[in-house]
Amino acid sequence: MNDNRPSTPSAVRRVLRKESGFGCCLCGHPFIQYHHIVPWHEDQHFRPEDMMTLCAQCHHLCTVEAIPISDQRTAKSRPKNIVDNELKGRLWVTSRELRVNLAGGTAIETPNLLQIAGETVLGARLDQDTGRVLISAQIRAPDGKLLAKIVDNEWSMRPDSVWDFEVFPRHATVRLGPADIAFSVDTRRDSVNLQGKWFHNGHKIEFSQSKATIGNNQLVGFNVAHCNVMISVG
Secondary structure, eight states: OOTTSOOOOHHHHHHHHHHHTSSOTTTOOSSOEEEESSOTTTOOOOOGGGEEEEOHHHHHHHHTTSSOHHHHHHHHHSOHHHHHTOEEEEOOOOOOSOEEEETTEEEESOOEEEEETTEEEEEEEEOTTTOOEEEEEEEEOTTSOEEEEEETTEEEEOGGGSSEEEEETTEEEEEEETTEEEEEEEOSSSSEEEEEEEEETTEEEEEOSSEEEETTEEEESOOEESOSEEEEEO
16 A cells, blocks of 8 residues: 555445445455546546445455456455355454453452343353453343354354444444444453443443443443342342
């Protein structure tokens, strides 16, 4: 990329992510870059209709025209994840300490972070083989529909289920609207940072960066250590 080229505008990036099913148009890989089908050196533009999302490998192949523009256009019109109606990937976690920052507090050695009606919908544990943290979560809409799930760092979702999904190797955010975070996970530090919203029988349970809201009740800055369950509802 030309060092003088400005970054792709955020609104354009979101349009391209959404239309591609949040992955590479060619192979579906979730870690993406933004490619100019009409090359930047020919026309300095950020037109979504002349751009597409690609993984690093497919981006290089398209840039050197090993994949011709006609095939790029075909892939843009029929992205793999949209055709498959499925998006999968992995969250890469290197931490070996079961320490989760959640709602302004910290959970240490506490595997069941949130239980609803006896079911764990947010949890973290250590892998017996690698000693690294494994995260699991169910992300649901207010009507109870499953939007996305993570099972031991392996996540999956339908591309049409959310407004936006930004994913990188060690952090990801699911949004239902411009300022509506359904789930966010960040594992770039020694501890795991989580926030999100869960719904149960019409009640919202929300973990922001500073507090937990359960119905009309708020919990701020609470810490737990060496417990089985952090919060149980219902």
